[in-house]
Amino acid sequence: MTGLVSPTLGRFDVDRAAERRSDDAWLAQAWADGRVLVLTEKGEAPIAEGKDGPSLQWRDTSGYADDIERVFLGIYEDKPTFVIGGKRDIKADGWMDLRAVGEELSPEHAALLVEAVAITRWHDSHRACPRCGAPTEYVEAGWSTQCTNDGSRHFPRTDPAVIMLVHDGADRCVLGRNEAWPEGRFSVLAGFVEPGETAEQAVRREIHEEVGLRVTDVQYVGSQPWPFPASIMLGFIARVEGSEEIVRNDGEIAEAAWFTKDELRESKGIKVLPTPISIAHHIIYGWLDGELS
Ligand SMILES: [Zn+2]
Known part of the structure; x- marks a missing residue:
């Protein structure tokens, strides 16, 4: 039986209070009473350094x-909580983006920051109506937009991607190095779900495209938002079936190989594995520890 991973950015369920998004009177009062996170164009947030580690620095809305x-x-610690775009014009111990600070934040702050980054990135890249090109404006407390010309409504998108560990049912798994990565950096395989296929089909297709293997026993192990720029990573493990010979067909992967558990533990031939902010880390170590099989 396959377990589930617990990715760093998905450990707390923010109370998004979606039923309030259309309640303009409530939202106006919530803004007056609430607090706000400022995010720069690069996705950096103001960070306060405390004895328990870094935390998000909220601002008064006044x-x-x-x-x-x-x-x-949503509502966090009984406070209505908002995000706006801004500059580094408030005092903070530091300004850090989600990748840099995510794994050091509390689960609550990590979840709020990934929500803030994901919705802000969508707004930043969708300023105009896809039908007619006119400007759009925020509606539903920023959870959709409406065209100022034709009134059409537009909703935030999240692009599904699959990320998967291929194993041999015993002691070995496949890791690859993306062509953009330095020598010695390895991770599990990943790719986008294409229109018209299931996540499981995407797993089988991507594995075959990238390393030429056929797999069976494709099992879901958990998911994590990954707003770089707009993905949800769907984690899987899969068992090789048939030939175990790796044949790279795809230009994205510079090299790929089978590694034993001991080779992973001893970093033989590997300099860098994914850090805990990525779901890849949890999949690799979950398999190494025998929690995923
Ligand atoms: Zn329009």
């Missing part, structure tokens, strides 16, 4: 215009 474009993230 310094901002009542009609500023904002997204209601």
Whole structure:
């Protein structure tokens, strides 16, 4: 029986209070009473350094215009919580992006930051109506937009991607090195789900495209949002079936090989494995520890 991984960015369920998104009177009062996270264009957040590690630094909303474009993230610690775009014009111990600080934040702050980054990135790249090109405006507390010309509604997108460990049913798994990575850096295989296929089909297709293997026993092991720029990573493990010879067919992978558990533990031929912010880390170590099989 396959277990599930517990990825770093998915350990806390934010109360998004979605039923409030259409309640304009409530939202106006919530903005007045609430607090806000400022994110820069690069996705950096103000960070406070404390004895328990870094935390997000909230701001009072009183310094901002009542009609500023904002997204209601939900209710956290009984406070309505929002995100806005801004500059590094407030005092903070540091400004860090999700990749840099995500694994050091509490589960609550990591979940709020990934939500804030994901919805903000969608807004930043979808300013115009895809039908007619006119500007759009925020509606539903920032969880959709509406065209100012034709009134069409547009909803945030999340692109599904699969990420998967191929094993041999025993002691070995396949890791690959992306052509953009330095020598010695390895991870599990990954790729986007294409229109018209299931996640499991995407797993089988991507593995065959990237390393020429056929797999069976494809099992889901968990998911994690990955807003770089707009993905949800769907984690799987799969067992090789038939030939175990790796044949690279695809230009994205510079090299790929079978590794034993001892080789992974002793970093033989491997300099860098994924860090805990990525679901890849949890899949690899879950398999190494025998929690996924
Ligand atoms: Zn339009």
